[in-house]
Amino acid sequence: MVYKVVIADDETIMRLDISEMLTNAGYDVVAQAKDGIEAVKLCEDYNPDLVIMDVKMPLLDGLSAAKKIISSNYALSVLLLTAYSDKELVKTASEIGAQGYVVKPIDERSLIPAVELAIANGRNYQELDQQLEELKGKLEDRKYIDRAKGLLMSEKQLTEDEAYKTLRTIAMEKRLTMSELSRILIGE
Numbered sequence: 001m002v003y004k005v006v007i008a009d010d011e012t013i014m015r016l017d018i019s020e021m022l023t024n025a026g027y028d029v030v031a032q033a034k035d036g037i038e039a040v041k042l043c044e045d046y047n048p049d050l051v052i053m054d055v056k057m058p059l060l061d062g063l064s065a066a067k068k069i070i071s072s073n074y075a076l077s078v079l080l081l082t083a084y085s086d087k088e089l090v091k092t093a094s095e096i097g098a099q100g101y102v103v104k105p106i107d108e109r110s111l112i113p114a115v116e117l118a119i120a121n122g123r124n125y126q127e128l129d130q131q132l133e134e135l136k137g138k139l140e141d142r143k144y145i146d147r148a149k150g151l152l153m154s155e156k157q158l159t160e161d162e163a164y165k166t167l168r169t170i171a172m173e174k175r176l177t178m179s180e181l182s183r184i185l186i187g188e
């Protein structure tokens with residue numbers, strides 16, 4: 001699988017260097033941005049696996065752009081680029097949900113492993129997020145079904161087991177999931 005990357009840096013030479021390193025390593029550099037605004041727009045358009053984002057850029061800085069990209073889910077992962085080792089940045093990078101950062105000057109030996117790790121972490125995070133959403137959905141379903149069951153038990157004087165079976169039978173007849181039927185019955 002060829003990963004799509006967007007590079008954002010206000011220095012042309014830096015963009016060219018990184019682009020060359022990534023292309024040599026088999027990545028597909030789909031777009032390049034020279035400020036934070038372009039970075040956000042291009043990520044929205046291309047939905048890359050990774051955006052490599054310089055922190056200090058005009059119009060909109062890299063951290064703000066990264067924040068927007070992460071919260072809007074425009075890219076799978078974000079790797080920040082900084083000119084110096086900054087302890088504060090490490091904290092900020094993880095707080096906004098970036099997968100990592102690299103310190104300039106950049107060379108292939110440090111960039112490519114950081115890129116691989118960022119994408120792998122981004123994928124893991126996405127999977128966990130999906131599992132969490134599914135789990136939330138199941139818990140929600142369970143809540144609706146329990147409430148519908150309670151309603152049937154009190155209105156029709158059914159046992160819990162009878163109420164459950166009644167729900168299941170109606171759901172099958174009406175081709176609804178138990179959760180859909182339950183939400184109709186409880187009016188939600």
Ligand SMILES: [Mg+2]
Nearest residue numbers: 010054056057
């Ligand atoms: Mg810069």
